[in-house]
Amino acid sequence: MGKKEKEQAFVEHITPRDVDFSQWYTDVILKTDLVDYAPVRGCMVIKPYGYGIWELIQQEMDGRFKATGHKNVYFPMLIPESLLLKEAEHVEGFAPEVAWVTQGGTETLTERLAIRPTSETLFCSMYAKWVQSWRDLPMKYNQWCSVMRWEKSTRPFLRTSEFLWQEGHTVHATAEEAQEETLQMLDVYREFSENVLCIPVFVGRKSDKEKFAGARATYSMEAMMQDGKALQAGTSHNFGTNFAEAYNIQYLSKDGVLTYVHETSWGTSTRMIGAVIMTHGDERGLRLPPKIAPIQAVILPIAAHKPGVTEKAQELFESLKGAGIRVELDDRDTVSAGWKFNEWEMKGVPVRLELGPRDIENGVVTCMRRDTLEKITLPLEGLAGALKNLLGDIGRTLYEQAKAFKEARTYVAHDMDELTKGVQDGFVKAAWCGERACEDQIKEKTNASSRNMPFDQSDLPSDVCVCCGKPAKHIMYFAKAY
């Protein structure tokens, strides 16, 4: 092969991003063995490499939930129809996408059972039993489970009929506490996204149009994908006493008054894996953030038939594994070294360690970092420590690259022309009057939706609404969304 052909060979199996971003995404997830399509409509099988990422996400998140005083529980996946119907707005929002169980064994059920699309109603029914006194509050529970939503069109990780997630549900004595909880968990999500997934996000409050069905206020974190579209990567809701009133969750306060609780819920899903792929991926495939990479470093013995190479590679493998690095030794003799290079790059392993006769002779290992594709030489002596530093640096670099992209693709619009142009390939910051009519009009004209309103509302781009010209009330980010 000539040099040019070799360069092209990197993308042989993957559609280039700038040719067809959607196809690139599909190629990457299938060819890196994250998932496969299941024999059920809209469902995917998460394979070991993909599930390994999810397990690491769970570990990292769960630790943060525990650290903020939450406990894990497990609720049933079936919801009696009568229970689901108690909060009108919630029902209206979810009814179109609920799957129903109508038969058990040979019996036709007298009451349909919904397969949970989310578990507010179940939590509410139990909180109504469990909460008696102000001494019982707050109750802060979370569950890891799957939910089902009968979506019209599906895409692996981004929107599947069934998906894995966590849903936190808490009840509090006061509005202040509930609001504090809502914002605290949003901040946990933001911190997790930035430090673990290496994805910068826009955090803020949703418009009434876009908020969760039944919520008083919804907050979200929105990530920008490489095609400039928005991916809602996590939400945190404050229900106020809305559900408490519908499900009769009351406690006796210190001064003996029967009082409705204030409730929150917050959730993130396997969709975050989709965000990782579309934020960090490149022409060669995945680039996984080190903290969620099932394999952080892969050792490739070079010229393994030469004496001592296999032994030295095994020794290196054991020592790095012992140091707590998720390392894999690729000692397959059925494929060439070149094949392995491409395969592990495609799978997004952060660091490749090449160990051949020349390296062993010099007491070093040849190391390639996936984020920058730089090759460096590291001494075998003290390698574990150097590698840990390198993994940290790779995480920071991925974050900085994504942040630079996000900033470059965030535009400020003063009129509809600028807004329309901006949402073609990025987020648009604009002044908004707060009226639903303008949101609808922007959606209709540009196909972009309102994403969220940042907490810092100090630098309004204009005194008037980008759409109608009436006095502006909020800074709103608009973007096309997944």
Add this chain to the structure above:
RNA sequence: CGGGGUGUAGCGCAGCUCGGUAGCGCACGUGCUUUGGGAGCAUGGGGUCGCAGGUUCGAAUCCUGUCACCCCGACCA
């Protein structure tokens, strides 16, 4: 749910117009040679042509229905 497209070996495809009993490349098995950026030669194995009906002496091919997936919209984490 609308518009467009695709289902033939694990993957990518040809064959279908004009019906005659299934082929190519990669991958896979075995052997030898290779081995620091997708190796070579030889030799093997593998498919009720998405599924169900229909037409026919005969269907991957024609007809009807159905399911799944992909892309673009509308709806949603």
